Amino acid sequence: MSDEDGLELTEENARVPRLGEIGLENFPPYLxxxxxxxxxxxxxxxxxxxxLTxxxxxxxxxxxxxxGLLIRDLAIYAVVETSTLSRALDALERDGLVQRVTDREDSRAVRIHLTSKGRETHDMLWPHLATAYQQMFRGISEADQRAFVATLQAILKNVRKHPI
Structure with missing residues (x-):
């Protein structure tokens, strides 16, 4: 038997604790x-x-x-809805940060490339991204960080709908 999302309902998961029983601070999606x-x-x-947004x-x-990703793949990697990505790409292209290029093998497909200005912009933001990243892991050992990333990769494999 399956629920509406196609998840198999088994005796083991038929009685899953409710969110109030788990608590927000113990619920990984919330965290x-x-x-x-x-x-x-x-x-x-x-x-x-x-x-930038x-x-x-x-x-x-x-x-x-x-x-040089195809737009559909870029949407997956960037974790952005296609319609939102489309608007972002319009603005990024208008600002000279990306360039749309027709795919060589499929003239209906479009690849997105960073321009030199786009790379410079990302390079200016990178130190702030790196600082925020380092702050997240302050006081956490390298071994625990590696284990955490491995766990996240396993979770992503369990939930992803795309091969990338």
Whole structure:
């Protein structure tokens, strides 16, 4: 038997504790949302100075590592809805930070590339991203950080809908 999301209901998970029983401070999705909310808030002023929003910043960050992605893949990596990404790309292109290039193999597909100005903008933001990242892990051993990242990777593998 399955629920409406297609999750298999078994005797083992039929009686899952309610959120009130678990408590917000023990519920990982809540904790992850709080952490990312604080991370984004810590960067908001610096992003604003560069004319960036969170979707624009994520786009530049992903392209700084994986330049030339197809729009659909960029949306997945940047964790941005396609419609939001489309608006962000329009603004980033208008500001000269990214360039749309028709795919060589499929003329219907478009790849997104960072321009030199886009790379410079990301490079200006990077120290602030790195500081926020370091603050998150202050007082946490390297071994615990590696274990945490491995756990996050396993969770992502369990929940992802795309091969990337």
């Amino acid at each position: 992850m949302n709080r952490i990312m909310g604080r991370y984004n808030a810590a960067l908001r002023d610096e992003m604003g100075k560069l004319g 969170t979707p624009k910043m994520r786009t530049l960050a992903v392209l700084s590592v994986l330049d």
